[in-house]
Amino acid sequence: MSNGPTSPVRGTPPSPEPPNEGMRGPHYTCPVRLRLEIALARLAGRLSRLAARGGGTTIPGKLLAAVDPGGVGRLAARLPRGAALVSATNGKTTSTAMVAEILGRDTRLAHNAAGANLVSGVASALLAAPGAELGLFEVDEAAFPEVARRVRPHAVLLGNLFRDQLDRYGELEIVAERWRGAIDALPEDATVVANADDPRLADLVRSRARAVRFGLDDPSVARDQVPHAADSTYCVVCGTPYVYAAPYVGHLGDYRCPAGHDERPPLDVAARSIVLEGLERTEFDLVTPSGTRRISLALAGLYNVYNAVAAASLALSLGAPLDAIVDGLERFEAAFGRFERIRTGDRTVLMLLVKNPAGANEAIRTLVDGRPPAVAVIALNDEIADGRDVSWIWDVDFEPLGASLDRLVATGSRAQELALRFKYGGLDPDRIEVVPALERALDRGLELTPAGGELCVLPTYTAMLALRRVAADRGLVRPYWETTSAEAVGGRS
């Protein structure tokens, strides 16, 4: 693609400086109006934090977007090495953070690491990193077309499309068609990195010259069958159900149309010889055009192999050397709330964000295969960022988890609905405790966890933020907006 290889950069590393300092650096010249807007927007972010409204991660961007809708594009246009966008239903925060880990040592990044992934979040990240060379943004699926139009990325990573928050995103087909429009509108020299194991995404890049297709290539870790909640299992050409040589995660896998209209394309970048090691590690061969390397990832779960291969593919297309990719992936630790371990006294909380059937199924599969928990706290909220429609929990295969539980603490604003999910899933109601208040539920879960033990907490998005806030108030973690090098998070993922 048009950005050269990652060049080592001398000078200030990306982010030790607080995100809200004024602009600096001689390279940063900008018109008076934009400069005023930027200063104003940053001030708003600081005020938001002072007022304890949260990370203040989207306020500056919202303000900029309000006073000057074209400002985002102009800020992005200043990035000497352009911008890369990452979108997906699941894993975009993690895979973007992996790319940041790979590139961040040598490149000054503007990165919305806190997960604020609408136009305003991208604007905020740009405002917070005035000296950035490269923009690296995770983008909400619905916001992707608009962000792509404004930011004009040099590279795009499309990770997957699963059924998610139908009340917010609408039907999968609609999201896919909007993505198609956005991809087709990109300049020819922009690289599109797509998950070839997802039939819809493979279809989006079918005739694109500058495309990188990645996927998994190890039937030994495939599922026996495509799970209940799978989408996109019908041929994009003729509607016949795909036949899977290897289904890996949801509908992602090695598929072909029995009528011969479609099949998974050859992979440019792949994971082979995958070894899943409990809840601690995953190993695989990363096969790329530049060579094959063994990767040891400090994350569990096949879905994290997808995230890693996706990140490697994007980093390659941005010019990163294979060594840097291997090092970055092996250094990587969980993004906040995504397989995050939090120590509290002599116990550990293992927090796994769940927000849709495909992601929840993988989280559960990883837990059950690794170390089936006896106690779990599951938090179901129904704010906009969680999805107001909670019906998705009935599409999640919770049963394998229910089978190992001595005690379930159901919490969140829809705790009763979650409890019903387990009751009708076969868990003895006597084993279910309904504790709607999140903090009380967390404490109850810890109480039920033996000393030295690990408590599994599976929250939806706003519940995850709230629980992390509890942990931050207790001094167990840093607030999410301080966890990352660039200005950290807010918004949804």
Added chain:
Amino acid sequence: MRVVVGHLYPDYLNIYADRGNMAVLAGRAAWRGIELEIRPIGMGDPLRPGEHDLLYVGGGQDREQALVAPDLAARADALEEALAGGAAALAVCGGYQLFGRFYRDRAGVELPGAGVFDLETIAGERRMIGDVLLECELEPGERRTVAGFENHAGRTILGPGARPLGRVVAGFGNDGESGFEGCRRGRALGTYLHGPLFPRNPWLADWLLAQALGHALGGEPPELAPLPDELEREAHEVSAERARARGGRFD
């Protein structure tokens, strides 16, 4: 006692967690010692009238809905015969639309329906999305509420011979204007409400289960033994409260 449920197109129409409805039916039957068998009816599979005590069809995305519509429409006579024989039915969201006469999309293209219900559906400009609360009177004098979630672009207009399932207390309902939701024809119900429907409205699951038993036993629906439904009642209350607080309405 044994009840046979025919689940139409579970591979295609399952978008709003329809299997949650199946799980609730199965659980509530089992706890009362009733055997419940769910038989999937896929595309092209035979539908033999009389074989099923309850027919169920769920919702799907536009693409899946278009794929099954001709197959379902071709079953109009078999469905008619099944219902005339006293089988119960529940059609949710997309399935509800396809139980009507037709669905016309924004481009004017029509999907054929099975014509079980005297209604038609025309795609509108804005989707109707949100929590819903209904008041129903399935048995004379017994007013009950149904709480759920709706998400549909189609405006459903009931024909002169059609009765609604209920009155909208909060939310959009069939078309966002009439104040009515769903359709009822004897033991057959159609509704936009998912969530899914049964977990937080166990009385409605029981009503349909009793109708299905009536068909299985060849008589009136029996009284079902009550179950401990405290959790269900609480879930219903939370859902109803959501609808009152933020149920959809046109500005």
